Amino acid sequence: SQTIHQWPATLVQPVGSPLSLECTVEGTSNPNLYWYRQAAGRGLQLLFYSVGIGQISSEVPQNLSASRPQDRQFILSSKKLLLSDSGFYLCAWSVRGVETQYFGPGTRLLVL
Amino acid sequence: QKEVEQNSGPLSVPEGAIASLNCTYSDRGSQSFFWYRQYSGKSPELIMFIYSNGDKEDGRFTAQLNKASQYVSLLIRDSQPSDSATYLCAVNMYSGGGADGLTFGKGTHLIIQP
Numbered sequence: 001s002q003t004i005h006q007w008p009a010t011l012v013q014p015v016g017s018p019l020s021l022e023c024t025v026e027g028t029s030n031p032n033l034y035w036y037r038q039a040a041g042r043g044l045q046l047l048f049y050s051v052g053i054g055q056i057s058s059e060v061p062q063n064l065s066a067s068r069p070q071d072r073q074f075i076l077s078s079k080k081l082l083l084s085d086s087g088f089y090l091c092a093w094s095v096r097g098v099e100t101q102y103f104g105p106g107t108r109l110l111v112l
Numbered sequence: 113q114k115e116v117e118q119n120s121g122p123l124s125v126p127e128g129a130i131a132s133l134n135c136t137y138s139d140r141g142s143q144s145f146f147w148y149r150q151y152s153g154k155s156p157e158l159i160m161f162i163y164s165n166g167d168k169e170d171g172r173f174t175a176q177l178n179k180a181s182q183y184v185s186l187l188i189r190d191s192q193p194s195d196s197a198t199y200l201c202a203v204n205m206y207s208g209g210g211a212d213g214l215t216f217g218k219g220t221h222l223i224i225q226p
Binding site: 034036042043044045046049059090092099100101102103104105106 | 116144146148154155156157158161200202204212213214215216217218219
């Protein structure tokens with residue numbers, strides 16, 4: 001069966017510090033991978049998606065970036081965090097050719 | 113601009129009754145529709161998906177889709193206290209392999225009262 005991992009589970013960072021969140025999927029190959037953010041009082045917002053190694057599509061202009069160095073690894077980064085980057089960051093995967101997405105446990109980020 | 117609208121609630125339903133959750137979407141080209149359940153502090157978990165007009169049943173859950181009215185709903189029969197959660201409606205414009213992400217509504221907070 002497929003499993004998706006995210007770490008860390010929670011993170012408190014000062015404004016201006018860098019960020020690296022990691023997501024890995026087990027039990028499948030060539031998945032589509034997604035990063036979403038859920039901010040307080042707002043819905044889930046798609047940030048990035050990837051259909052393969054090194055292939056990243058960005059949905060929202062921001063100070064975040066994503067990378068996919070390996071088939072089942074997806075990384076979300078920032079060079080300098082803003083207060084507005086606080087939120088619940090969710091990684092999701094789907095089988096190539098299927099729309100249904102499955103979410104990881106999420107990382108709760110608080111920027112102070 | 114793809115938008116998905118849901119009543120934020122809270123929607124309070126007595127235990128054992130039918131809970132009805134509604135969702136409208138703006139993009140007439142949308143072709144696949146999903147319902148997720150999210151408990152407080154947890155990530156969303158998939159309940160059902162539906163692609164075709166009509167009803168789709170899975171246990172106590174029934175998804176209903178009306179593309180002409182751009183409306184999708186979720187019925188929960190025999191509601192249990194464990195069904196208390198936020199229910200997220202999500203829409204994908206493409207079916208058959210699109211890699212685009214989902215557009216989510218803000219969710220409806222459902223409370224099942226014992």
